Amino acid sequence: MVPPFLLQLGVSAGFIVLMVVLASVAKIPRANPLLDDAALRRLLADDFPEQVPDRTWIAGDGQAGLAAAGKTALVAFRLGDGYVTRDLPWDDLIRAHRTPDGVQLLFNGPGGGLARLAWPGEAPWPPERP
Amino acid sequence: MKDLEHAPFDVVTLAVPAFVLLIVLEIGLGWLKRAPVRYETRDTATSLLLGLGSTVAGVLTAGIVGGATIWAWHHRILDLPVAGWPTVGTWIALFLLEDLTYYVFHRLSHERRFWWAAHVNHHSSQHYNLSTALRQSWTGGVNGSWLLWLPLAFLGFPPAMIFVQKGISLIYQFWIHTEAVRRLPAPLEYVLNTPSHHRVHHARNPRYLDRNYAGILIIWDRMFGSFEAERDDEPCRYGIVRNLGDFNVLRAAFHEWWAIGRDLLAARSLRQAVMAVFGPPGWRADGQGDTAVALRARWAARVGADPNPPAA
Numbered sequence: 326m327v328p329p330f331l332l333q334l335g336v337s338a339g340f341i342v343l344m345v346v347l348a349s350v351a352k353i354p355r356a357n358p359l360l361d362d363a364a365l366r367r368l369l370a371d372d373f374p375e376q377v378p379d380r381t382w383i384a385g386d387g388q389a390g391l392a393a394a395g396k397t398a399l400v401a402f403r404l405g406d407g408y409v410t411r412d413l414p415w416d417d418l419i420r421a422h423r424t425p426d427g428v429q430l431l432f433n434g435p436g437g438g439l440a441r442l443a444w445p446g447e448a449p450w451p452p453e454r455p
Numbered sequence: 456m457k458d459l460e461h462a463p464f465d466v467v468t469l470a471v472p473a474f475v476l477l478i479v480l481e482i483g484l485g486w487l488k489r490a491p492v493r494y495e496t497r498d499t500a501t502s503l504l505l506g507l508g509s510t511v512a513g514v515l516t517a518g519i520v521g522g523a524t525i526w527a528w529h530h531r532i533l534d535l536p537v538a539g540w541p542t543v544g545t546w547i548a549l550f551l552l553e554d555l556t557y558y559v560f561h562r563l564s565h566e567r568r569f570w571w572a573a574h575v576n577h578h579s580s581q582h583y584n585l586s587t588a589l590r591q592s593w594t595g596g597v598n599g600s601w602l603l604w605l606p607l608a609f610l611g612f613p614p615a616m617i618f619v620q621k622g623i624s625l626i627y628q629f630w631i632h633t634e635a636v637r638r639l640p641a642p643l644e645y646v647l648n649t650p651s652h653h654r655v656h657h658a659r660n661p662r663y664l665d666r667n668y669a670g671i672l673i674i675w676d677r678m679f680g681s682f683e684a685e686r687d688d689e690p691c692r693y694g695i696v697r698n699l700g701d702f703n704v705l706r707a708a709f710h711e712w713w714a715i716g717r718d719l720l721a722a723r724s725l726r727q728a729v730m731a732v733f734g735p736p737g738w739r740a741d742g743q744g745d746t747a748v749a750l751r752a753r754w755a756a757r758v759g760a761d762p763n764p765p766a767a
Contacts, residue, residue, distance in 0.1 A: 330514060333468065337510070340475050341503040344482075344586065348494040353485040355493045355582075371692065374757060405495040407581040409698045435710040435717065438700015 354406035359387025366392075368401050372410040382452050384427065385443035391418075393454050400430060402440035409438055418451035459537060459613035460525050466622035474629060478585045481635055490635035492584060497702040499586045504704045505576055506589030516596030523605060524614040533611035546620075549612050550671075553604070553620045557670035560603045562681065565665050565747070571736045572711035573598045579707050581694040583657050588632035593708040624670045628653075638685075648673045651685045658691035661754030665747040680763070696737065696745055711736075 358364070365381050369392055376399060378392035389402040398415045401408050411432050421428040427444035444450060485492030535545045564574035573594040580587050595601075607617050628648070636650040644651065648669040656667040666683035669676050676682035685691065699706060718731035727740050737745040748762075755762035 334507070334511070337471065337507055340471075341500070341507060344475065344478050344503060345496060345500045347479060347482050348499040348586070349496040351482050351486040351494060353482070353493055354495045372697075375753065404698075404700065405498055405581075405702065406493070407495075407694075407698075409700050411697075411700070432700055435706075435714040436697050436699050437703065437706055437710070 357403075357406050357408070360384075360390045360401065360408075361387070365390035365401055368408055368410060369399050373399055373412060376412070380455055384441075385445065389440055389442045391442065391452070398451075400440050400442075402438070402442070404438070411436075411438060411440065415451065415454075421450060423450065459615050460528070461521075462615040462618045462622075466619055467625055470622075470626045470629070473626075474585070474589065477630065481585050481633060484635055492633070492635050493582060494584055494586070495582060498580055498582050499584075501702045501704055501707055502580055502582075502586040502590040505593070505707060506591050508593050508704070508708065509591035509595075512593045512596055516601075520596065520601045521614065521618075523601075524608045524617060527605045527608035528611070528614050531609055531611040535611040535613075537613055537616075545612070546616070549607065549616055549620050552607060552610075552612075553617065553624065554670050554672050555675060556603055556607065557621075557624055558668050558675040558679070560600055561668040561670065562679075563603075564600065565668065566735055567733055568711070568715060568736045568738070569732050570598055570600055572715055573600070575695060575711045575736075576707045578657060578695050579699050579710075581698055583632060583634055583654060583691070583693045585629065585632050587657070588629045590707075594712065627671050632657075644673075646672060646674060652676075652682075654691045654693075655683050655685050657693050659694050659696055660689060660692055661750045662686075662689060662760070663691060664696075664751055696750065 360368075360383050362381055362383060365383060366378060368390075369376065369378060373394070376392075376394040376397060378394045378399065381390060381392045383390045389400070391401075392399040393415060396415050397412050398418050399410065399412050401410045403409075411430075413430075413432075418430070421430045424441075425446070427442045428450050430440040430442070432438040432440070481490075481492050482494055484490040485494060535548075536542055537545060560570075561574075564570040573592045576592060577587075577590050580590060604617060604621070608614055631648060631650045631653040633650050634654065638644060638651045639647070639649050643649065648667070648671055652667045652669065652673050655663045658664075663683055666681055667673065667676050668681055673682065699710065715732055719728055722728040722731055723740070730738050730740070735746040735748065737747065737749070751762045754760070
């Protein structure tokens with residue numbers, strides 16, 4: 326005989342699968358277009374209102390962006406149907422991992438995150454600032 | 456006597472089928488484009504798994520919480536009516552006092568990091584839909600927040616009634632996690648916590664940070680100066696000040712505890728250690744932290760607004 330709590334847990338797990346499948350099939354994510362310069366600046370202004378970007382770069386696929394604000398790098402990258410932003414010292418961009426498609430920036434802190442920036446192989450990383 | 460110690464049923468468990476049906480209905484409304492409903496698959500999975508995990512965590516601490524509540528009731532200072540018509544008065548008093556207790560708990564859970572660490576996962580979604588409501592805490596039982604309800608038992612409210620009322624409050628708060636309902640009639644918006652008021656609570660716009668802590672009645676926020684109305688010219692941006700970088704359930708459940716541990720290790724004095732645990736979320740020793748008060752003050756200075764306008 327299955328203990329009632331385990332039974333309840335099992336049934337709940339079944340419902341979870343059902344609801345996740347429904348959410349997936351319904352295809353009703355937030356409309357969130359690819360980044361352009363204006364969208365990136367708007368995102369960063371929301372999250373880092375005191376930082377004024379001197380220069381911005383949009384990843385080749387529009388799924389991420391980078392900004393220089395003084396000695397700080399501001400990064401925005403796509404997560405699901407939204408974007409997540411992070412800041413880090415500009416000099417730390419050097420630790421990004423280069424891949425055939427671009428660069429990856431891993432954020433190891435409690436909030437985590439992996440920014441994937443489609444970045445041309447021939448383009449310098451970190452990008453040159455004005 | 457035993458009937459008053461243990462609720463004959465768990466009202467939240469009984470409500471689970473309704474939760475499922477309402478989520479299916481909300482998704483259906485979004486699919487039919489009848490309401491501004493947005494669901495992201497992985498976000499939904501994280502929310503629902505956090506809900507499932509919280510039921511397991513709740514079972515692990517239920518014995519202590521239940522035992523302490525029964526013990527407190529055995530040491531009560533009043534014998535409140537629990538039979539016949541006078542019970543109605545007991546229920547009304549409990550409804551008001553439990554809702555006030557919830558307000559205190561909820562405010563503490565936002566304004567002090569030790570309790571925020573357990574509550575933050577409820578706010579970590581960038582979405583606001585009925586699945587977000589089930590994004591419940593895994594560590595709420597271990598941070599002692601349940602102690603806040605013990606005075607009700609000391610006062611004389613039977614444990615069974617307290618647990619039923621807590622369940623009713625939780626069930627009420629489920630349906631307000633939606634963008635499908637715009638606003639209720641004004642008299643209801645004035646008295647009740649509504650989808651509109653709770654959207655503000657889940658928003659991370661500086662204007663909306665740490666506002667609308669209500670459970671069922673919004674009157675507590677109006678009374679204690681924490682009310683903020685939703686504005687049509689400022690749509691809510693949901694989530695936390697620094698949103699999580701993935702949909703990992705364990706990260707959502709524990710990231711703030713991890714951050715507390717990291718900050719404790721970096722503390723250079725007893726004061727810093729105490730503030731790392733019990734200070735406001737976002738506190739930093741150099742005074743440059745992103746606490747809700749600081750974020751709101753800086754925003755108000757930028758736009759020339761009053762950071763603490765009088766409650767409407």
